[in-house]
Amino acid sequence: MVIVSYYLYNVPFNIIDIHNKKDASLSNLPNPSPPRKKIMTATLVKNLNSGRGSYYGLDITPDGKTLVSGNKRGIEILDLQTGEPKFTLTKHSVLSVAISPDSKTFVSGGQDKTINIWNLQTGKLKSTLVGHDDEVLSVAITPDGKSLVSGSVDDTIKIWNLQTGKLKFTLPAHLRIVRSLLISPDGKTLVTGGVDIIKIWNLQTGKLKATLTGHSNTIFSLAISLDGKTLVSGSCDGTIKIWNLQTGELKSTLSGHQNCTWSVAISPNGKTLFSIGDDSYIKIWNFQTRELESNVYTHPGSVFSLSISPDGNTLVSGDYGNISIWRLFSQ
Numbered sequence: 001m002v003i004v005s006y007y008l009y010n011v012p013f014n015i016i017d018i019h020n021k022k023d024a025s026l027s028n029l030p031n032p033s034p035p036r037k038k039i040m041t042a043t044l045v046k047n048l049n050s051g052r053g054s055y056y057g058l059d060i061t062p063d064g065k066t067l068v069s070g071n072k073r074g075i076e077i078l079d080l081q082t083g084e085p086k087f088t089l090t091k092h093s094v095l096s097v098a099i100s101p102d103s104k105t106f107v108s109g110g111q112d113k114t115i116n117i118w119n120l121q122t123g124k125l126k127s128t129l130v131g132h133d134d135e136v137l138s139v140a141i142t143p144d145g146k147s148l149v150s151g152s153v154d155d156t157i158k159i160w161n162l163q164t165g166k167l168k169f170t171l172p173a174h175l176r177i178v179r180s181l182l183i184s185p186d187g188k189t190l191v192t193g194g195v196d197i198i199k200i201w202n203l204q205t206g207k208l209k210a211t212l213t214g215h216s217n218t219i220f221s222l223a224i225s226l227d228g229k230t231l232v233s234g235s236c237d238g239t240i241k242i243w244n245l246q247t248g249e250l251k252s253t254l255s256g257h258q259n260c261t262w263s264v265a266i267s268p269n270g271k272t273l274f275s276i277g278d279d280s281y282i283k284i285w286n287f288q289t290r291e292l293e294s295n296v297y298t299h300p301g302s303v304f305s306l307s308i309s310p311d312g313n314t315l316v317s318g319d320y321g322n323i324s325i326w327r328l329f330s331q
Contacts, residue, residue: 039293040272040284042315042326046083047299050076055318057097058307059106066120067307067316068106069323070094075108076323077123080314083325087123091116098139098148105162107148109136115150117165127165131158138180142203143187149203151178151192159206171206173199182222184245191231191245193219198233200248210248214241221263221306225270232273234261240275242290252290256283263306265315267328276303276317282326298324 050071057070060080067078074090075097092110099106099120108116115129115136134153141148141162148160157171157178174194181192183203190201198212198219217237224231224245231245240254240261257277265274266287273285280301284294298317305318308328315326 038330041294042296042328045327046325048083048323051321054320055305056095058305058318059097059099060307060309061103064309068097070097095137096139098141100141100145107139109139111135140183151181153177179218180222185228223264223266232264234264236260262304265306265308268312276306278302
């Protein structure tokens with residue numbers, strides 16, 4: 001065996017015959033540490049305490065500049081950068097809101113069984129749609145801005161012409177309530193959540209395509225990835241379920257929130273999942289690995305609504321009397 005010793009910076013360094021595998025000077029060297037994995041988290045930018053009751057509806061305009069929020073006392077339209085109010089509207093007690101793709105119009109579903117259509121630039125009421133027999137819990141606008149979908153405690157889904165306000169058709173959707181609904185990015189598929197099942201519909205024909213079972217309590221929130229392939233559902237059974245939207249296959253179940261999971265949202269890049277519930281935390285999940293990356297404490301009590309900006313940098317949460325604006329970053 002041949003060993004040649006040198007001194008590098010006064011530290012002995014051996015060149016060893018490659019057949020010698022038992023050299024102590026190398027075996028004692030520490031193993032290099034693996035690179036630290038970056039995780040997504042959030043920091044609070046601003047907390048807006050209005051004392052106006054629970055915020056059940058939040059939506060951000062496509063340009064990321066304006067927030068529409070709904071609560072039992074009405075509607076607040078805020079500048080998302082400054083947090084300053086643009087309009088405060090008190091037409092009805094609001095349970096859900098949705099903004100049109102062109103940011104010119106927004107709609108609100110109310111406790112008074114009506115749907116109001118508003119001018120987002122002026123805050124003026126454009127029209128009121130009457131047809132549901134109970135509270136309107138969820139509203140959504142199609143990607144082309146032409147149709148409005150609403151879900152109610154009266155068990156039905158109604159599809160409206162957003163320009164004329166005329167009712168196109170009604171679907172007897174769920175046995176008790178339609179608690180949540182969402183339209184796919186291509187505008188062809190409608191997903192609705194009821195007491196414990198999810199239904200998938202052809203939005204053009206109103207034909208039921210599939211029924212998904214697995215939750216054991218009311219489905220309060222839904223999210224669809226921008227590529228239209230993956231559906232996420234949050235329920236009052238405390239779980240989050242991830243489904244293949246094309247096949248209806250359940251891919252995974254995430255458990256983390258105590259009691260209800262009130263709202264879920266997927267980041268625009270499809271890499272991160274956000275959820276909120278009764279336990280005062282925003283949970284941030286790696287959407288690819290399904291691992292929990294961060295627990296962000298909000299404030300005591302339930303957090304009811306969640307919305308993420310189109311650029312994926314800002315998250316807004318709503319609870320009882322508070323709207324919180326968060327900056328998202330990797331660390």
